[in-house]
Amino acid sequence: MPATDQFFQKLKQHGYKITPQRQAILQCLLDHPGHHSAEEIHQIIKTSYPHISLDTVYRNLHTMVSLGLVLALNFADGRNRYEIATEDHHHHLICLSCGQSEQIDFCPLRELAEEISREKNFTISRHNFEIYGYCRNCQPARKERG
Amino acid sequence: MPATDQFFQKLKQHGYKITPQRQAILQCLLDHPGHHSAEEIHQIIKTSYPHISLDTVYRNLHTMVSLGLVLALNFADGRNRYEIATEDHHHHLICLSCGQSEQIDFCPLRELAEEISREKNFTISRHNFEIYGYCRNCQPARKERG
DNA sequence: ATTACTGCAAAGCATTTGCAACGAA
């Protein structure tokens, strides 16, 4: 069975229809691991499905986030990134120069979640953790002393 | 000497002038600990300084962030929050219901920074870490089984 | 046949920018 089936199941369960646009969006996220902006996803899909509108991409990403099929990441540049919600949870190093990002498997909540629930009586829904800087290919010029 | 002096020093060092608007913004951030949106800061300042424009607030927050005097936090609701850069570093629990936030002293970089620099050859500039959920006063209704 | 979904265009919101007048140095 295609990898998209489990996602379609969930959509159907909640009364959503399986449209070609939704199929294209899911397929795009599965084919392109990592996080992408709505605009990027739109551009990718348009190569194989020229008719899709950016509005529809936004609308469906929002729907899929609400169903937990997709994760929305708030990066510092003012636009959200989206990635397929798979079982492996991770965070990102984001290069301020070239924009490339790299995954890190470490998650601060692994050691923190239980304590927060207990001590602060806070029910955690989600979190974000991103590290910005310069990657190995974009090392900034060394600062002068002074 | 006023608490704002060290900040004015830094502005002067970089060729910036000390304007009443800048004074008001710094004073506001010092008087109101925690993170606030540009709009909130503008509203607060207007009570004592009615003439300041929102543009100026944005422009100066940006300047102060670039000098390291102020921290910019990217929250999930699409607007940035700003707080005075003091020596005590912390992160936030943010309630999705009432919007209140609470500080946590834990910082994941304390244990991670050295490893990332070494293993990934990545120069860290900044990071963000926020936890969203429901605070003790806004606990969500318990989910039904199913 | 329903009811949800799409594309279009327009609106919304946070933030940025061009410009001429202004004010700190």
Added chain:
DNA sequence: TTCGTTGCAAATGCTTTGCAGTAAT
């Protein structure tokens, strides 16, 4: 006097929304 700064208004960029036609069930 000089050059950075301000306020205004307009523009920008990302995202959302109303609507009428369209398509999945």
